[in-house]
Amino acid sequence: MAVNIKSPRVDELIGQLRQLTGRGATEIVREALEEELRRQRRVQRIERLRQQLPALQQQAAAQARPFAAESLYDSHGLPG
Numbered sequence: 001m002a003v004n005i006k007s008p009r010v011d012e013l014i015g016q017l018r019q020l021t022g023r024g025a026t027e028i029v030r031e032a033l034e035e036e037l038r039r040q041r042r043v044q045r046i047e048r049l050r051q052q053l054p055a056l057q058q059q060a061a062a063q064a065r066p067f068a069a070e071s072l073y074d075s076h077g078l079p080g
Contacts, residue, residue, distance in 0.1 A: 014028055014029070
């Protein structure tokens, strides 16, 4: 799919980045799109994990066993 952007502001931003970086317009747009895609995937992954967290917490609580710190040491106070 070919893209034809008709925005003076976008042209201006690309021009500024070209001056600062020496990269071409295609490379600048590609990098910006790749970064936005990574960001969106990260946001979706975080949201998915946020939704799964309550179920994971319930699972962990159901599988948890009581823990006694004294079980780590023998009668002489050394690691068991």
